[in-house]
Amino acid sequence: MKISEAAEEVLERMWICTNENNMVHVSLGSLGLNESSPQIQELLEIENITISDTNVSLTDEGAKNGRLVVRRHRLAERLLVDVLNTKDKYVHSSACEFEHILHRGIDDNVCTLLGHPSTCPHGKPIPEGECCKKARDELEQFVTPLSLLKKGQRGKIAYFNMKEEDKMQKMLAMGVLPGIPVNLVQSYPSYVFDLNHTRYAVDREIADSIFVRIERD
Amino acid sequence: MLSILKKKRCCGQEDEIQSDLERIILVGNPNVGKSVIFNHFSDSYAIVSNYPGTTVSISKGKGRIDGKEYNIIDTPxxxxxxxxxxEERVSQSYLFxxxxxxxxxxxxxxxxxxxxxxTLQLIEAEVPLILVLNMMDEATERSIEINASRLEQELGVPVICTTSIKGEGLDKLEEAISKYSFQHVDSKVVYSRGVEYAIESISSLIQDEYGISKRTLAQLLLQNDKVAFENISQKGEDVDAIKKIIxxxxxxxxxxxxxxxxxxxQAFVNDIVENVMTTRKRDVTLTEDVEKSSRTSLRERxxxxxxxxxxxIPILILVLYFGLYKFVGGFAAGTVVDYLEGTLFGEMINPWVVESFNAAVPYPVIQDLFVGEYGILTQAVTYAIALIMPLVGAFFIVxxxxxxxxxxxxxxxxxxxxxxxxxxxxxxVIPMVLGFGCSTMATMVTRTLETKRERIITSMLLSLAIPCSAQLGVILGILSFSGKALFIWAIVICLELVLVGYLSSKVLPGxxxxxxxxxxxxxxxxxxxxxxxTYSRMQWYFLEVLPLFVVASVLIWIGRLTGVFELAVQLFSYPSQWIGLPAEAGVMFLFGFFRRDFGAAGLFDMYNAGLLSDINIVVAAITLTLFMPCIAQFMVTVKERGVKIALGMAAFIFPSAFAVGFVVNYVLTTFGVVL
Structure with missing residues (x-):
């Protein structure tokens, strides 16, 4: 059954309040609504929320739906900014309209189109969809951190995941670049690997942050 | 060989050089053999080793190439x-x-x-450039072929192939340098549109002239290089506008x-490499190649x-056992020192020197300064040549x-x-192992460590627990009377090293x-x-050590004349007695201030004179090892780490050395350990 746009807005705000702002319940007043408002009635009817006194809480079903609305909203923002090149001040309002259109299926398609982004343009996390999990699992079969490579296994460097930029800069300068073939020689007490004709030794922390696309036999 | 040694000056010093000569600057990745080429062409010597980061400062020398004299400069x-x-920053600032x-x-x-x-970056910087493909032998061994003339065409700069360690191709390099004249070469790299646009806009904003091209400067700025920003703000460029573009x-x-x-x-590099480099499949039908590939596989094994x-780990223990214990501790500290100090100086040279000096100069005060118990000739020169030289020399060979x-x-x-x-x-580990040779040198090498915190901890441990070769040799020589004694000494020092290292890693922020x-x-x-x-390091060591020994002799002489020496010995006799040593041991700790090995040599004398019990010797050896670093090391620590940190270290080391000595003495005597 389709939830009305107004009810979706409520779920969205409720989800952000409880999941990102750590509030246990939200008062009706702060939503600007009362118990007889049509969207509250609708949500009560489909058991997405419960009300005690004037406080509203999400049910499990409500939380699931709210999460999807947030996901659609933030995906919509990404789409507007990255693909459609929308000006900053219009992003939010356009996304609010967009989120109601991107229904089941379409959101995953957009997500795939955008390359499964993890944050919205404002830096907030985008809740993961089925498509993201699937893509990651597929990728993980072939791409693994250097530290998980087996001795003697070969591959090519895929990407880095380093917190500090100057560490990455050092690796780049030393010739550890995406696309270069790598061969793990030893993994204890330190990780030793060959890149072309040079041998390197690194510690666990760095080996964890170099990702390798494994060559299949 | 000797002629080379004579013409070489001492390494590691950034001498002032004549500025009117034209300069040749060696640059490149670490461990590619810049210093070998530097040593070949110049009149001074830079240390060459097989690990990245041997050269930590700039070496300068003069050299004659095809009859013309140049200043030759080696960079880290x-x-x-x-x-x-x-050390990379040192090299970069040279370019500016x-x-x-x-x-x-x-x-x-x-x-x-x-x-x-x-290379591509240097071409973009529009500097005069010659490319040297070094270590051609190792490339050939791996069946790699490089078409140098093709590479020369691709790059537009002269390319020379060498195996510098064998001297191959250096004549060609000499010829290339003598014939070189700068020609403008276009940049080989075209970046994507956004970057190229930014480079162009930044270049057009830069007004002044720099040692590198505007294109390169713009790239450094785009990558937020601190020095590049300092340079442009010094010359009053429009920093804000540039930042906006970035x-x-x-x-x-x-x-x-x-x-x-x-x-x-890298994409441009890959294109070039594809055109000029081929890796041949190993052809094992030729006997020569069989030999080569078996050598490679032996190396790999x-x-x-x-x-x-x-x-x-067993190999490491073997290396330490034979290299340090047997060769430095056994052969050098035992056989060589016994002969030099006991026989050569003790029985032959010194008695003659004392006699002739006394005959020539009849004033007891002057006699005391030169040939007395702590005299310049009888103590400083004898220690330096007969005791320290063989030990340090043996260590540096290993x-x-x-x-x-x-x-x-x-x-x-x-x-x-x-x-x-x-x-x-x-x-x-590199400074720590070097510390077993000369902790002063090792403290300088801590420069190659990446974080300040790591540099502090390493210099602290070097000051505290790593005995230098001279001290180590003497201590090993004395403790060799009992395996147990040596074992206790080693265990206590290791425990202190690990404990202090562990604690400082917990205490220091970062x-x-x-x-x-x-x-x-x-x-x-x-x-x-x-x-x-080895010769170059010994020379450095001697220039540093002998004057200090002489100064120590003079200070002791003055101190004895004025009575200050007696007072200081008395002062040190208290902590000596707390750890169970005779009051005379105070002299040893006082000497320890001048040089660690000087103190250890004092211990050696007391041991020979039969003044110490077995337990005394172990306690004294432990306390001396943990005691203050020598003056030279302390000065270098001040220079590299700053006065505050160096004094902080001293404030910790001084009491802790005696505290550990006290505990060890207490435990050994209470349990009545027989060594």
């Missing part, structure tokens, strides 16, 4: 024009300020794919700009043994052999995990260091290089 290795560590005749970029021929990016460009790309630039530049923990094989980076890799517990990375190191191929050490390196 750098990976790219965008520096990260302190200099207008040399030519830069000689030295690369490792088998790794051109990794090293040509710097901000805009950063927003256009998902990845940091240095990543973008490096990746895009030895390498495998060295880096595997199960075999690597160390030179070890570092030339390329064993140290492998050791660093084996030990990284253990060192992390003490707040250091495996890289710190992130724990990361470990990332290139492991050069194993190489057979060359005798001539080992000798010249």
């Amino acid at each position: 290795g750098m990976y790219s024009l965008l520096p990260i560590t302190e 300020d200099n207008d040399p005749f030519v830069y000689v970029h030295v690369v490792d021929a088998k790794n051109i794919q990794r090293m040509l990016p710097l 901000d805009g460009t950063e927003k256009e790309y998902n990845n940091p700009l240095n990543y973008v630039l490096t990746i895009e530049r 030895i390498d495998g043994l060295l880096i595997h923990p199960v075999t690597g 160390f030179s052999i070890i570092e030339d094989t390329g064993y140290l980076p492998r050791l660093a890799m084996l030990i990284d995990r253990a060192f992390k517990k003490m707040g250091m990375s495996g890289r710190a 992130a724990s260091p990361s470990f990332f190191m290139e492991m050069p191929p194993l190489r057979l050490p060359k005798l001539s290089n080992v000798l010249i390196k």
